[in-house]
Amino acid sequence: MSEESLFREVDEEIRREQLKALWDRFGTYIVAACVAVILGVAAFKGWQYWQHRQALEAGQAYLAAVQLAEQGNAEAASAAFAKLAESGDSGYATLARLQEAAFLASKGETDKAVAIFDEVAAQEGTTPVLANLARVRAGLLLVDSAPVEELRNRVGDLDVEGNPWRNEAREVLALGAYRASDLETADKLFNEILADPRAPFGLRQRAQIMLALIAPKIGGQSAGASGEETASDEDAAAGDAASQ
Structure with a gap:
């Protein structure tokens, strides 16, 4: 064996011993970190799936309420929009609140309708387009009195x-x-x-x-x-x- 080969073998042996020492000392933590990463990715994917399902269900509920309104079943449509409006802060919930306010306005309940439009406009998370639409709708209801x-x-x-x-x-x-x-x-x-x-x-x-x-x-x-x-x-x- 040449001197160079001997040095290389000794160097590799030292590295193996160092790696073994590191593993003996930190191996448990490394495994735990890997498991945490895997669980984190799984949880994130699960959350994404849940969000997708929630959005899909909200969209279906909104379309069902719109169909009720188009069929002339105003009371049932209003109840469906009100239920969807309580479901969360999604875009469909905001649209449902706008529809609920419009239904109240059509019945002459202007104060209640304006209150909902104002709440939608001020609600954190409402997109600027929908917030400004709510402001305009409230303004139109108030032109006769404000x-x-x-x-x-x-x-x-x-x-x-x-x-x-x-x-x-x-x-x-x-x-x-x-x-x-x-x-x-x-x-x-x-x-x-x-x-x-x-x-x-x-x-x-x-x-x-x-x-x-x-x-x-x-x-x-x-x-x-x-x-x-x-x-x-x-x-x-x-x-x-x-x-x-």
Whole structure:
């Protein structure tokens, strides 16, 4: 055996002894750490599966409630939405609360509906899109009773470029101004809705109706009123917008 081979064998023997000493000393901890990692991965996978199942069940429950509503079974749909709303903080639970509030509003229980919309808007975890939708819906319910300043505090900051609910917020503010006899402000806001190609078709139609109502009162034809669409009942037109 050469001197080099001898040194190599001695070196390997020393390494084996060192590894054995380390294993004797820390082997139990190493095994425990490996087991902990395996259990942690298993627990995480189990949690992911549970979340998936919960989301799937919530989605099915929401669709079932929507079908009840579409079939005209309003009471059963409301009960289903209320039950789903209590199930947790998932997106479906938030949607269910919005539907529950809309049902209450349709029955004339405005205060309860507004309270739910306000809770959804303020709830931690509600996405900005749904929170702002809740704010707009509450504002629409309050246009007949709330002061303009309150409406402005509720939705005024949504009337900004890039906000998906900008035109709906404009409608709340415009209706509030109209009710307060601030016709110039109402005319301006309704015209902004009409001029925005991103405004939903139904919203633009309502703006056109309101502009036709405003035009004679401000001493001439409003910039957005074509005269083709008129309304014989002003309160009906404004009330229709508030019910959307």
